[in-house]
Amino acid sequence: MDDTKTMQASDHAHYLHPFTDHKALGERGVRVMVRGEGIYLWDSEGKKILDGMSGLWCVNLGYGRHSISKAVFEQMETLPFYNSFFNTTNVPAVKLAEKLARIAPPGFEHVFFTGSGSEANDTNVRMVRRYWDLKGQPQRHTIISRFNAYHGSTMAGASLGGMEGMHAQGGLPIPGIVHIRQPNYLEAGRGMSEDEFGIEAASWLEEKILDVGPEKVAAFIGEPIQGAGGVVIPPSTYWPEIQRICDKYGILIIADEVITGFGRTGQMFASELFGIKPDLITFAKGVTSGYIPLGGVLVGERVAEVLIGQGGEFAHGFTYSGHPVACAAALESIRILEEEKIVQRVREDTGPYLAQRFATLSDHPLVGYANSCGFVAGLNLVRRKGPTIHGHEYFDPKLEVGMVCRGYMFNNGMIMRAVGDRMIIAPPLIMTRGQIDEMVALIRRCLDDTYADLKQRGWM
Numbered sequence: 001m002d003d004t005k006t007m008q009a010s011d012h013a014h015y016l017h018p019f020t021d022h023k024a025l026g027e028r029g030v031r032v033m034v035r036g037e038g039i040y041l042w043d044s045e046g047k048k049i050l051d052g053m054s055g056l057w058c059v060n061l062g063y064g065r066h067s068i069s070k071a072v073f074e075q076m077e078t079l080p081f082y083n084s085f086f087n088t089t090n091v092p093a094v095k096l097a098e099k100l101a102r103i104a105p106p107g108f109e110h111v112f113f114t115g116s117g118s119e120a121n122d123t124n125v126r127m128v129r130r131y132w133d134l135k136g137q138p139q140r141h142t143i144i145s146r147f148n149a150y151h152g153s154t155m156a157g158a159s160l161g162g163m164e165g166m167h168a169q170g171g172l173p174i175p176g177i178v179h180i181r182q183p184n185y186l187e188a189g190r191g192m193s194e195d196e197f198g199i200e201a202a203s204w205l206e207e208k209i210l211d212v213g214p215e216k217v218a219a220f221i222g223e224p225i226q227g228a229g230g231v232v233i234p235p236s237t238y239w240p241e242i243q244r245i246c247d248k249y250g251i252l253i254i255a256d257e258v259i260t261g262f263g264r265t266g267q268m269f270a271s272e273l274f275g276i277k278p279d280l281i282t283f284a285k286g287v288t289s290g291y292i293p294l295g296g297v298l299v300g301e302r303v304a305e306v307l308i309g310q311g312g313e314f315a316h317g318f319t320y321s322g323h324p325v326a327c328a329a330a331l332e333s334i335r336i337l338e339e340e341k342i343v344q345r346v347r348e349d350t351g352p353y354l355a356q357r358f359a360t361l362s363d364h365p366l367v368g369y370a371n372s373c374g375f376v377a378g379l380n381l382v383r384r385k386g387p388t389i390h391g392h393e394y395f396d397p398k399l400e401v402g403m404v405c406r407g408y409m410f411n412n413g414m415i416m417r418a419v420g421d422r423m424i425i426a427p428p429l430i431m432t433r434g435q436i437d438e439m440v441a442l443i444r445r446c447l448d449d450t451y452a453d454l455k456q457r458g459w460m
């Protein structure tokens with residue numbers, strides 16, 4: 001393998017990275033990841049790094065799962081590709097569709113496969129509009145989402161998302177997609193209990209429905225927990241109230257479980273945890289533990305029976321829909337999840353343990369708020385702590401303190417994601433209690449280094 005400098009130069013010369021300022025990356029020099037084993041990564045300099053983000057929320061089973069590689073290799077050798085158009089299917093696709101129907105929440109017997117989460121959400125837009133056409137209500141066209149949501153980077157996925165920086169590039173959102181405020185208690189719950197805020201935040205949906213006109217609304221889409229938006233865990237009262245409002249107006253619910261699906265919250269799907277009865281469930285990432293790109297939509301019976309019963313041809317799909325090798329990887333990933341009882345372990349043992357250990361970081365002078373759900377957690381860096389979580393003093397966002405902290409993470413051999421000044425983790429679900437202790441100690445050390453640095457700069 002070329003040395004790091006050679007790789008960095010070649011990378012800069014040829015490779016445009018996603019969500020990256022290419023020039024700035026060239027000045028910094030890219031980090032070359034070369035190997036993974038369990039919860040650890042190694043870069044081209046031989047540095048060992050604890051992967052607190054499971055790659056990108058997806059390597060739920062950790063690295064080095066040779067049985068997945070073996071399943072992929074064997075499928076590659078047998079049938080590396082065939083399409084699912086023109087009345088054809090393939091064995092792994094059939095087997096995976098059957099498996100997903102079995103492990104999905106009740107009422108989901110059908111799946112539509114895609115190559116990514118973005119494509120799955122594009123599928124949702126076309127599917128819900130097709131559903132309402134077939135129901136004789138074609139004017140039900142509008143989909144309601146949330147600001148600061150993330151639903152992908154295709155035209156529809158980025159439009160469903162609520163990231164204003166993405167909308168500013170490319171004239172988004174596309175017509176028929178509108179947004180309401182997110183259920184972020186820290187940001188908007190001052191003066192209310194969490195339960196009261198959950199009801200208040202859900203009421204913003206009913207306001208928007210009445211503003212648009214109930215007869216024009218097709219669906220509401222939401223992540224049970226907003227991930228890329230900074231791990232926004234809604235109050236427990238939020239989703240049941242969302243469900244009540246959608247039921248009241250007959251609006252379809254899309255639960256985007258690209259991050260929360262396949263065990264991350266201690267349930268196979270977080271919809272079960274939050275009391276959501278969705279009509280469609282988006283999945284990707286953890287379905288193959290990130291080893292091979294695969295996404296899709298679990299289609300609930302309310303939509304399936306119309307799409308199948310009345311629909312004729314649903315004119316939508318992708319070359320790699322039902323890709324045999326990706327489906328083989330998913331089948332083995334789900335088999336491991338079940339055989340090692342990983343979801344149950346997250347629910348009953350390591351998830352509660354992570355919550356308890358992560359919460360101890362709240363005593364750090366830099367940490368104003370730390371919360372978690374299963375194996376996803378976040379903490380807010382504050383300049384000065386107030387008497388309550390709504391009384392903290394924050395840093396000027398222009399200082400990018402989160403990125404300062406993230407820099408110390410890498411130096412100390414740990415990966416956390418910085419969303420503004422909120423530091424988040426979504427580690428592999430296979431972590432042991434001992435590894436959770438190791439990770440929390442590493443995070444504490446990074447907070448100490450960041451604190452000393454900010455003091456030295458005079459920012460605290």
Ligand SMILES: Cc1ncc(COP(=O)(O)O)c(CNc2cccc(C(=O)O)c2)c1O
Nearest residue numbers: 116117118150151152223228256258259284
């Ligand atoms: C909830 C959700 N829905 C859809 C997507 C899109 O999936 P694809 O990327 O496979 O098209 C995602 C993806 N989530 C995602 C993707 C890229 C970066 C980050 C980040 O946290 O920086 C998060 C996601 O988190």
